[in-house]
Amino acid sequence: DAKTTQPNSMESNEEEPVHLPCNHSTISGTDYIHWYRQLPSQGPEYVIHGLTSNVNNRMASLAIAEDRKSSTLILHRATLRDAAVYYCILRDVSGTYKYIFGTGTRLKVLA
Amino acid sequence: NAGVTQTPKFQVLKTGQSMTLQCAQDMNHEYMSWYRQDPGMGLRLIHYSVGAGITDQGEVPNGYNVSRSTTEDFPLRLLSAAPSQTSVYFCASSYLRGHLYEQYFGPGTRLTVT
Numbered sequence: 001d002a003k004t005t006q007p008n009s010m011e012s013n014e015e016e017p018v019h020l021p022c023n024h025s026t027i028s029g030t031d032y033i034h035w036y037r038q039l040p041s042q043g044p045e046y047v048i049h050g051l052t053s054n055v056n057n058r059m060a061s062l063a064i065a066e067d068r069k070s071s072t073l074i075l076h077r078a079t080l081r082d083a084a085v086y087y088c089i090l091r092d093v094s095g096t097y098k099y100i101f102g103t104g105t106r107l108k109v110l111a
Numbered sequence: 112n113a114g115v116t117q118t119p120k121f122q123v124l125k126t127g128q129s130m131t132l133q134c135a136q137d138m139n140h141e142y143m144s145w146y147r148q149d150p151g152m153g154l155r156l157i158h159y160s161v162g163a164g165i166t167d168q169g170e171v172p173n174g175y176n177v178s179r180s181t182t183e184d185f186p187l188r189l190l191s192a193a194p195s196q197t198s199v200y201f202c203a204s205s206y207l208r209g210h211l212y213e214q215y216f217g218p219g220t221r222l223t224v225t
Contacts, residue, residue, distance in 0.1 A: 032212060043201050043216030044154065087153065091212060097142060097161055098169065099203075099214060101154040 004088045009106040012078045020073040020105050022088030027068050031090040035062065035073045038085045038104070047073065047086070083109045113137050117202050117217035124192040124224045132187040132220050134202030141207040143185040144169070144214075145177065147198040154201065160185055161207055192224045 005023040012018040024033065032051050036044040048055055048062045050071075055062040061074040075082055087104040091097070118133045136143065144159035146169075156169030160179040174196060176188040185204075189196060199221050205214040 034212070036214070043203075043219055044214075045216065046213040049212060085153075097207060098156060098159065099144065100156060100170065101146070103153040 003100075004090060004102045006086075006088055006102060006105045008103070009108065011108045011110060012075075013110050014080060015077050018075040018078045018082070018107065018109075020075075020086050020088075020107065021070065022072070023070045024088070024090055025069045027090055028092065031092050033062065033064060033068075033071050034089045034091050034099075035060070036087045036089065036101075037082075038087070039081075040084070044087065044101075049091075078107075078109045080109050080111060083107055115202055115204055115215050115217035117200075117220050119220060120218065121221050122223070124189070124222065126192060126194060126224060128192050130189055130192070132189075132200055132202075132222075134185045134187065134217060135183050136185075136204040136215070137183065138204065138215065139182060140204035140215075141182070142214075143179065143202065143204045145175070145185070145187045146201045146203065147171065147196075148201065148219075149198050157187065157200075189222075194224045196222065197224045198222060 034049040035047040038044045048060050050062045063072045085104040085106050087101050115136045141162045145157040146154040148154045155171050157175050158177040160166045163179050163182050166177050199219045201219050202217040203214045
């Protein structure tokens with residue numbers, strides 16, 4: 001299974017953009033890039049996913065490098081409610097369908 | 112839709128006891144999975160299933176059994192509880208095909224083994 005590498009923690013000021021990086025240098029052509037976040041004392045929740053092109057939804061944007069070896073989750077205006085652990089996951093849709101979570105990035109939002 | 116439901120919310124077991132954690136979903140998802148999350152850690156995949164009658168091992172399957180007799184239910188059985196199995200257990204489900212790969216997670220079961 002391809003692995004992802006994320007910084008352990010990041011800080012952001014409220015109402016500023018946040019760029020959360022993820023490296024996945026061993027990504028294969030059939031791996032989708034997924035992002036989830038886990039708020040305190042809750043189960044993870046889906047944020048966004050993509051394959052090759054950049055993606056936008058109401059929660060965030062996903063920027064994928066041209067070689068697909070890295071991606072960045074962009075929160076356009078961080079709020080205190082965005083404080084969570086953010087996980088970048090590769091999902092192989094041609095084989096085992098395993099979702100393997102890494103350790104994630106703990107985002108702290110400062111008021 | 113109730114989404115993904117898990118019971119119980121909390122459970123305390125003595126070492127050596129067995130129990131079953133229940134997970135159910137009402138979204139007709141083919142894919143279901145179980146994770147454990149130890150304090151301050153990420154989620155680790157225990158077992159998963161791609162449809163009724165089909166299960167497979169994840170990263171940390173030892174000490175756990177699963178079965179998938181229906182699309183809706185995916186129970187996790189602890190055969191002989193050990194203190195190392197103290198954790199929060201999350202069940203999740205998703206579609207398997209098409210572009211709807213979003214996983215929905217249940218609220219979790221907090222298990223303590225003494």
